Amino acid sequence: MLSIPLPDSTFRDLRDYIYEKSGIYIADTKKYLIENRLSRILQEKNLKSFEDYYKLIKCSINGNELTRLFDAVTTNETYFFREPEQLNVFANEIASKIFSQNKGAKIRIWSAASSTGEEPYTLSMMLLEKGFSTRQFEIYASDLSEGVLNSAKRAVYNSYSVRNIPENYLKKYFLINGQSHELNPLIKNTVKFMKVNLIDDKNTKLLRNVDVIFCRNVLIYFDVKAKQKVVSNLYDSLNHGGYLFIGSSESLHNITRAFRPNVSNKAIIYQKV
Numbered sequence: 001m002l003s004i005p006l007p008d009s010t011f012r013d014l015r016d017y018i019y020e021k022s023g024i025y026i027a028d029t030k031k032y033l034i035e036n037r038l039s040r041i042l043q044e045k046n047l048k049s050f051e052d053y054y055k056l057i058k059c060s061i062n063g064n065e066l067t068r069l070f071d072a073v074t075t076n077e078t079y080f081f082r083e084p085e086q087l088n089v090f091a092n093e094i095a096s097k098i099f100s101q102n103k104g105a106k107i108r109i110w111s112a113a114s115s116t117g118e119e120p121y122t123l124s125m126m127l128l129e130k131g132f133s134t135r136q137f138e139i140y141a142s143d144l145s146e147g148v149l150n151s152a153k154r155a156v157y158n159s160y161s162v163r164n165i166p167e168n169y170l171k172k173y174f175l176i177n178g179q180s181h182e183l184n185p186l187i188k189n190t191v192k193f194m195k196v197n198l199i200d201d202k203n204t205k206l207l208r209n210v211d212v213i214f215c216r217n218v219l220i221y222f223d224v225k226a227k228q229k230v231v232s233n234l235y236d237s238l239n240h241g242g243y244l245f246i247g248s249s250e251s252l253h254n255i256t257r258a259f260r261p262n263v264s265n266k267a268i269i270y271q272k273v
């Protein structure tokens with residue numbers, strides 16, 4: 001595949017456009033990433049230059065081009081049972097606390113930036129293993145990229161994704177056929193997927209009165225201003241006293257003071273106060 005050169009000025013135009021629409025900030029050092037990932041789209045569309053591509057996405061009215069652009073620039077790495085300390089605090093401590101506070105009403109959980117679904121499905125399996133029934137919780141999962149949402153709904157995973165799943169869960173909740181691991185429909189049906197751009201409050205307003213938000217390993221792609229906007233949107237979606245989990249390598253330092261950090265089992269959990 002012959003690569004099409006990306007001029008610095010068009011890189012900056014594209015970078016600013018992606019930032020404005022998603023909050024994802026692409027540093028100068030990552031120009032090659034844009035060049036590589038978008039070249040394929042240019043070739044498919046028979047476009048001769050990145051300038052033509054930029055004009056095309058700016059003029060696209062139905063949002064399809066933007067969807068394709070997001071699919072190309074997002075980093076979707078994820079796997080089941082990622083950062084287990086946090087998951088254990090959620091399943092062993094927080095879920096039952098919320099359930100008794102809610103006086104039996106469903107626990108509302110949101111996996112924001114869920115990528116291909118491993119995170120929300122892990123939460124669902126853990127709750128069932130803790131003795132919760134599917135009628136006692138609801139899990140919403142969202143992402144900006146339609147490509148990953150479609151994979152999440154299919155719920156068929158490769159060996160890399162499932163490598164940390166305990167043996168008893170694998171046996172109980174997956175149909176294994178060689179390298180392919182198909183999730184049991186019982187778990188699939190506990191998660192509702194939707195497209196939500198976290199930077200856009202019109203989108204995040206769709207989710208309100210949430211008890212727990214997992215928004216892990218996505219803030220790293222945003223600059224401070226975009227992080228503040230996203231975290232403020234998440235704050236508005238949470239119930240008073242609700243919990244926010246961010247990735248263990250991420251921090252709310254210099255972003256907000258609206259949450260109280262609690263430490264449990266080596267995990268930091270932020271609580272809306």
Ligand SMILES: C[S@@+](CC[C@H](N)C(=O)[O-])C[C@H]1O[C@@H](n2cnc3c(N)ncnc32)[C@H](O)[C@@H]1O
Pocket residue numbers: 022023024074075076077078079082112113114115116119142143144145148196197198199215216217218221247
């Ligand atoms: C690295 S994955 C994290 C998946 C999972 N939360 C985890 O920790 O394993 C980051 C996800 O964030 C999504 N993302 C990036 N910007 C977003 C935005 N503005 N709104 C919603 N999702 C976004 C990407 O599409 C990607 O699927």
